[in-house]
Amino acid sequence: MIAELVTIGDEILIGQTVDTNSAWMAKQLNAIGVDVGQITSIRDARPHILQTLKEAESRGDLILMTGGLGPTKDDITKHVLCEYFQTELVRDPEVLERIENFFRSRGRDVLETNRQQADLPKSCTILDNFVGTASGMWFEKNGKVFVSMPGVPYEMKHLMENQVLPRIKNKFTLPFIVHHTIMTEGVGESFLAELVKDWENSLVEEDIKIAYLPSPGMVKVRLSAYGVDEAVLKEKISRKAKELEELIPNYIFGENDESVEESIADLLKSSGKTVATAESCTGGYLAHLLTSVAGSSKYFLGSFITYSNMSKVKQLGVSAESLEAHGAVSRDVVEQMVMNAREKLSSDFALATSGVAGPDGGTDEKPVGTVWIAIANKEGVYSKKFLFEKNRERNIHRSALAAISLLRRAISGQLKIGLK
Amino acid sequence: MIAELVTIGDEILIGQTVDTNSAWMAKQLNAIGVDVGQITSIRDARPHILQTLKEAESRGDLILMTGGLGPTKDDITKHVLCEYFQTELVRDPEVLERIENFFRSRGRDVLETNRQQADLPKSCTILDNFVGTASGMWFEKNGKVFVSMPGVPYEMKHLMENQVLPRIKNKFTLPFIVHHTIMTEGVGESFLAELVKDWENSLVEEDIKIAYLPSPGMVKVRLSAYGVDEAVLKEKISRKAKELEELIPNYIFGENDESVEESIADLLKSSGKTVATAESCTGGYLAHLLTSVAGSSKYFLGSFITYSNMSKVKQLGVSAESLEAHGAVSRDVVEQMVMNAREKLSSDFALATSGVAGPDGGTDEKPVGTVWIAIANKEGVYSKKFLFEKNRERNIHRSALAAISLLRRAISGQLKIGLK
Numbered sequence: 001m002i003a004e005l006v007t008i009g010d011e012i013l014i015g016q017t018v019d020t021n022s023a024w025m026a027k028q029l030n031a032i033g034v035d036v037g038q039i040t041s042i043r044d045a046r047p048h049i050l051q052t053l054k055e056a057e058s059r060g061d062l063i064l065m066t067g068g069l070g071p072t073k074d075d076i077t078k079h080v081l082c083e084y085f086q087t088e089l090v091r092d093p094e095v096l097e098r099i100e101n102f103f104r105s106r107g108r109d110v111l112e113t114n115r116q117q118a119d120l121p122k123s124c125t126i127l128d129n130f131v132g133t134a135s136g137m138w139f140e141k142n143g144k145v146f147v148s149m150p151g152v153p154y155e156m157k158h159l160m161e162n163q164v165l166p167r168i169k170n171k172f173t174l175p176f177i178v179h180h181t182i183m184t185e186g187v188g189e190s191f192l193a194e195l196v197k198d199w200e201n202s203l204v205e206e207d208i209k210i211a212y213l214p215s216p217g218m219v220k221v222r223l224s225a226y227g228v229d230e231a232v233l234k235e236k237i238s239r240k241a242k243e244l245e246e247l248i249p250n251y252i253f254g255e256n257d258e259s260v261e262e263s264i265a266d267l268l269k270s271s272g273k274t275v276a277t278a279e280s281c282t283g284g285y286l287a288h289l290l291t292s293v294a295g296s297s298k299y300f301l302g303s304f305i306t307y308s309n310m311s312k313v314k315q316l317g318v319s320a321e322s323l324e325a326h327g328a329v330s331r332d333v334v335e336q337m338v339m340n341a342r343e344k345l346s347s348d349f350a351l352a353t354s355g356v357a358g359p360d361g362g363t364d365e366k367p368v369g370t371v372w373i374a375i376a377n378k379e380g381v382y383s384k385k386f387l388f389e390k391n392r393e394r395n396i397h398r399s400a401l402a403a404i405s406l407l408r409r410a411i412s413g414q415l416k417i418g419l420k
Numbered sequence: 421m422i423a424e425l426v427t428i429g430d431e432i433l434i435g436q437t438v439d440t441n442s443a444w445m446a447k448q449l450n451a452i453g454v455d456v457g458q459i460t461s462i463r464d465a466r467p468h469i470l471q472t473l474k475e476a477e478s479r480g481d482l483i484l485m486t487g488g489l490g491p492t493k494d495d496i497t498k499h500v501l502c503e504y505f506q507t508e509l510v511r512d513p514e515v516l517e518r519i520e521n522f523f524r525s526r527g528r529d530v531l532e533t534n535r536q537q538a539d540l541p542k543s544c545t546i547l548d549n550f551v552g553t554a555s556g557m558w559f560e561k562n563g564k565v566f567v568s569m570p571g572v573p574y575e576m577k578h579l580m581e582n583q584v585l586p587r588i589k590n591k592f593t594l595p596f597i598v599h600h601t602i603m604t605e606g607v608g609e610s611f612l613a614e615l616v617k618d619w620e621n622s623l624v625e626e627d628i629k630i631a632y633l634p635s636p637g638m639v640k641v642r643l644s645a646y647g648v649d650e651a652v653l654k655e656k657i658s659r660k661a662k663e664l665e666e667l668i669p670n671y672i673f674g675e676n677d678e679s680v681e682e683s684i685a686d687l688l689k690s691s692g693k694t695v696a697t698a699e700s701c702t703g704g705y706l707a708h709l710l711t712s713v714a715g716s717s718k719y720f721l722g723s724f725i726t727y728s729n730m731s732k733v734k735q736l737g738v739s740a741e742s743l744e745a746h747g748a749v750s751r752d753v754v755e756q757m758v759m760n761a762r763e764k765l766s767s768d769f770a771l772a773t774s775g776v777a778g779p780d781g782g783t784d785e786k787p788v789g790t791v792w793i794a795i796a797n798k799e800g801v802y803s804k805k806f807l808f809e810k811n812r813e814r815n816i817h818r819s820a821l822a823a824i825s826l827l828r829r830a831i832s833g834q835l836k837i838g839l840k
Contacts, residue, residue: 010631011631011633011642012442012443012446012459013446013455013456013457013458013459014446014447014450014456014599014644015442015443015444015445015446015447015448015449015450015456016443016447016601016633016642016677017443017633018438018439018440018443019438019439019442019443019459020438022432022435022439022461023432023435023436023437023438023439024435025435026432026433026434026435027434027435027436028435029435030434030435035433036433036434036435037433037462037463037468038433038460038461038462038468038472039432039433039439039459039460039461040458040459040460040461041442041458041459041460042457042458043457048457048458052458055475070609070632070634071609071610071613072609072610072613072632105807106807107807108608108611109611111610111611111614113610113613113614114610131809131810131811152634152635154636154811154814211436213436276731277704277725279704282708283707283708283710283711283712283716283720284699284704284705284706284707284708284710284711284723284725285704285708285711285712286704287703287704287707287725287727288702288703288704288705288708288816290703290704291703291704291705291725291727291816292703292705292812292813292816294778294779294780294812295780296703296727297727297728297781300703300727301727301728301730301731302724302725302726302727302728302731302734302735303704303723303724303725303727304722304723304724304725304735305697305704305707305711305722305723305724305725306722307707307711307716307717307720307721307722307723308717308721308722310721310765311696311721311722311765314722314764314765315722315724315735315764315765344734344735345730345731345734345735358714359714360714360715361717392712392714393712396708396711396712
């Protein structure tokens, strides 16, 4: 069962937009046992769309298109689809009503170009888009399926998750693929591979594939097995995953692409603990991660983003003498930040960051990437100095992940916060 | 002059890697006047590579391939290229020497699989790779050019910049392409198109192409012109861009893919103004955007992330009576937040957000997506209620962008902040 992905629109071909949609879709398809044979990006031009559809049809069983469905004049995909499937556009009253409501509920006028988005090919099954105005379209032709979706990632994902993937599973007989991903942090890829070498060798006889997927601050370990008996696949994958968990318990923070913030949210909720933050170099990113999870008001109380020495003094009562004597990026200052933040908000835990994110501000003694991170509870405080990278964005990201890592270890009892 | 980009390898097709190479290459090609007609990602499999080369040759003048040149067994591209160009592999002594030095200088053994990377097609021009072990290959056939490069982004960029782009400029007579992108916010795609309809119609006679590129909270408008006289293209593009700027000055925040946060950073730096934030529903994301730009300590003083009623009282001195009477998501509370934050940090401006990000916490009166946003300076305060979406992530993102939009309007004098 082979799928072809086709993206339509100039923005990818002129390099203005990176095609993240195709990677996301490929991952979803892979997870349900569909192989992606080719990804093609073309312009919003009639002959090229027609030729590409014909070629994709000759190779694939399922052709998923994104893009080219906006209300403006430069989008012609819908008309070309009518030509390809020898059908015509008809205005769908239900879609029209939804589009009109979409604009009215936002207090905006409905224009004729908006109404035209309710003009859809007669022969397709309309896939309702509840988060935008461009409907998805599902065509069937000689046992092959063609789907057209808007290119806006959010709308495409909504349609894929709620309409396209369930319909694909229904329409095609798919092999079973069982994946299990173990999320690790605090250990590099090659060191991790060395640690689990014997276990990794044992995967061969079980016919399980392993992939190490590193990203800043973490390494995902993905196990995959393919076959006809789902129960057998699940049993061996979960047995091997359990073995790994017993091998390196301290490096594992979650599973199956659970993010660091979702994992810590679960831990905070189940333990009933609350947290506050005091941030210098992370500039609000740590608070953002902690509050990006629904229901975070249960455990997140507040944060002090103290981006200047003055605000460290005013917002958190850090001593001006300490700032003068040790600088903002120091154990002394980050520990005052974390303890004062915890006291001010009466939280169970507090986290603090102070570092040189870069690109400027580095010195020989404190080069770009130097970051102090601290955690406090009512018993005391623990702080640690890190040396990350030369890149500002990655330094901010890794600092926030390292702070969350300390919190995870403290809640789970791996890290003892001493009296001070 | 049309180019085709072909990426070879499984990692993109299973969604493990996002194809950032193609976007980078497309941008470089575009800048020297080469149109990219199609981007194709395929597996490292002989028949598929041969078929793709044939199709690409039928459409393009220049075919740039990346990937499939590693030393491991699954990389067969080089052999398929020999078949396609009816030539054979020969070991190149100079390349062999460079490969051997590459490993020796790193204190590593040279394996036979490494030496085999010096086996290159007889008929190609070898493109020296000084940062890795896979050489680039330049083939010519019936006036068309085929280039094969490694898929490692760093090596591909090295070869493109030092070898491929200079050779393309030398080999082909290229037209000029001039793009100009105008960044707008505060207006939807279709409403914007309606506003500028007459102007848009006037682009046809100038032979200028327009594209609307919407993303959450903003719409980019891209103008493109192709031709032989660069000065003529630049003149007409900048004249038309200026007309647009005069038509909708209040919706434009920047140009040429400048982000909202870079644009406000420039404005804050050039005006010498400082800013502080007080955030409830954005949970630190607004501070994160403002501090994601290098040098933000020049204008960003600090932030209070007050995620609970208690912290609004403790951190910002919001009146408990107001919270009780009007709720946290109210004009009264957001205005106290913004004014108190500005006073506490003595900043020129302060921004505040308080809303229902979702998915829970909505009521009939204040549904999910209801957000109050306020701005204050020393003259007073201005606040506005927004109704965004049902999605938490997008509500947080759009709230932060809307707050920055108010700041931009206030600094540029479009928004008068009244006395209070």
